[in-house]
Amino acid sequence: MAKSKVAFVCNECGAEFPRWQGQCSECHEWNTISEIRLAPAAAKGSSRLSGYAGEVSAKVQTLSDVSLAEIPRIGSGFKELDRVLGGGIVPGSATLIGGHPGAGKSTLLLQTMCLLAEKMKVLYVTGEESLQQVAMRANRLHLPNDKLRIVSETSVEQICHLAQQEKPAVMVIDSIQVMHVAEVSSAPGSVSQVREGAAQLTRFAKQNQVAILMVGHVTKDGTLAGPKVLEHCVDCSLLLEGDGDSRYRTLRCQKNRFGAVNELGVFAMTAQGMREVSNPSAIFLNRGEADSPGSVVMAIWEGTRPLLVELQALVDYSQLNNPRRLAVGAEHNRLAMLLAVMHRHGGVQMADQDVFVNVVGGVKVEETSADLPLILAMVSSFRDRPLPRDLITFGEVGLSGEIRPVPSGQERLQEASKHGFKRAIVPKGNLPKTAIAGMEVVGVTTLSEALELL
Numbered sequence: 001m002a003k004s005k006v007a008f009v010c011n012e013c014g015a016e017f018p019r020w021q022g023q024c025s026e027c028h029e030w031n032t033i034s035e036i037r038l039a040p041a042a043a044k045g046s047s048r049l050s051g052y053a054g055e056v057s058a059k060v061q062t063l064s065d066v067s068l069a070e071i072p073r074i075g076s077g078f079k080e081l082d083r084v085l086g087g088g089i090v091p092g093s094a095t096l097i098g099g100h101p102g103a104g105k106s107t108l109l110l111q112t113m114c115l116l117a118e119k120m121k122v123l124y125v126t127g128e129e130s131l132q133q134v135a136m137r138a139n140r141l142h143l144p145n146d147k148l149r150i151v152s153e154t155s156v157e158q159i160c161h162l163a164q165q166e167k168p169a170v171m172v173i174d175s176i177q178v179m180h181v182a183e184v185s186s187a188p189g190s191v192s193q194v195r196e197g198a199a200q201l202t203r204f205a206k207q208n209q210v211a212i213l214m215v216g217h218v219t220k221d222g223t224l225a226g227p228k229v230l231e232h233c234v235d236c237s238l239l240l241e242g243d244g245d246s247r248y249r250t251l252r253c254q255k256n257r258f259g260a261v262n263e264l265g266v267f268a269m270t271a272q273g274m275r276e277v278s279n280p281s282a283i284f285l286n287r288g289e290a291d292s293p294g295s296v297v298m299a300i301w302e303g304t305r306p307l308l309v310e311l312q313a314l315v316d317y318s319q320l321n322n323p324r325r326l327a328v329g330a331e332h333n334r335l336a337m338l339l340a341v342m343h344r345h346g347g348v349q350m351a352d353q354d355v356f357v358n359v360v361g362g363v364k365v366e367e368t369s370a371d372l373p374l375i376l377a378m379v380s381s382f383r384d385r386p387l388p389r390d391l392i393t394f395g396e397v398g399l400s401g402e403i404r405p406v407p408s409g410q411e412r413l414q415e416a417s418k419h420g421f422k423r424a425i426v427p428k429g430n431l432p433k434t435a436i437a438g439m440e441v442v443g444v445t446t447l448s449e450a451l452e453l454l
Helices: 079-085 105-116 131-140 156-166 191-208 229-233 280-284 332-346 368-383 409-418 447-453
Strands: 006-010 033-037 094-099 122-126 149-152 170-174 211-216 236-241 248-256 264-270 273-276 295-302 305-317 325-328 353-359 391-393 423-427 440-444
Touching: 006 191, 079 236, 079 248, 079 264, 079 273, 094 105, 094 191, 094 229, 105 122, 105 131, 105 170, 105 211, 105 273, 122 131, 122 156, 131 149, 149 156, 156 191, 191 211, 191 229, 264 280, 280 305, 295 368, 295 409, 305 368, 305 409, 325 332, 332 353, 332 368, 332 447, 353 368, 368 391, 368 423, 368 447, 391 409, 409 423, 440 447
Parallel strands: 094 211, 094 236, 122 149, 122 170, 170 211, 295 391, 325 353, 391 423, 423 440
Antiparallel strands: 006 033, 236 248, 248 264, 264 273, 295 305, 305 353
8 A cells, every 4th residue: 555645844834844843944934834645656657657558538630720719708897907907807717806804805705796697607716704694795786696696615625526517607715724635634824725625626617617716715915815826826906906095996907818917907995896987097186176296197108098197205304324115116226226317317306315216196106117207296395395296207228327118108197188288207218100199208218307297
């Protein structure tokens, strides 16, 4: 009889060790290594590959013979969710939705499933909440609940068996961290359980053409909990972000095999559940009536659409030996780089000043088009001179002080024109080929030119 082997795996990063130890040498976390039992190894000489002479089930063909028919998609009922997914839910796909506790993952999926149940067969599997809790939430949100099929189960084998009987088109797993596989001896939520459970559910989705939406937990750092292979095996990975004191939630796509990544969907958490925001620029431009120094509106690009957000900067004399540099919604390292560029090529010295930067609305800006707005906002606060309220700006700043163009400049200016902006400072390479009615667009090539315009 084959002897089962034992392995020691870190529950945080998934690293394997030959023996137990108190601290993981990979992620440096304490008391996260647990023992798991591996399946018995096959007997020597019993491999199916040895002496195999059967028929091959897979068919080898050329790439030109593959059908290019468009994959049919299922509309979720939310345009913002369909946008992030690349046009809708793809049959046979596995989608992972993560987010902090209270972000609205279960609420969004429950609303989606209740809408889809009116026109197709769906199955909602809850492992964290009881059936009564889910029913109470549906009644509180006034959702149609007479056709939604729901079950409370945590065994992956039982879920697959029930799904074969029900034959749903879409199935929700809430959540993957509480599911367990009978063959794995570790506790639910461990690295091995999450890995095997997600692999079996993904395999079931591919074989039966069932679209599976899995809810995933996040760590204190905001990343998806569990092994990294969890994000590799799914087709689409979404992250629902939002502060606890804000009613707005942003749904960002991190991986999508059926569409573009870095798409952004905006929702509002209300008493009736999640409501999509069709014009997100309007909620981020709710500015005060009085002009204040250090405030400027920039046009960023999220996925396939422009987004107008307000950037604020506060520059004040520091009482400390080491002035503070704090950036909320922007990259801290890029802020330090722009301060050096501004000193070298703009002649503005802020070495003895505290600099605080904030992107209004909780938006996280990751692209370089926010360089020029950030510099203009800091200079405006430092000189105590407010910028025009009808000014829009964007552009990348290089280390030699040059202003570089960014993609989709024409679309950014058109979005700004729709919201009533009359003036724009943009890179010279982003000047529109055709004039935009009612907007004065000025192109700059260096940082000194941009500062002279102020």
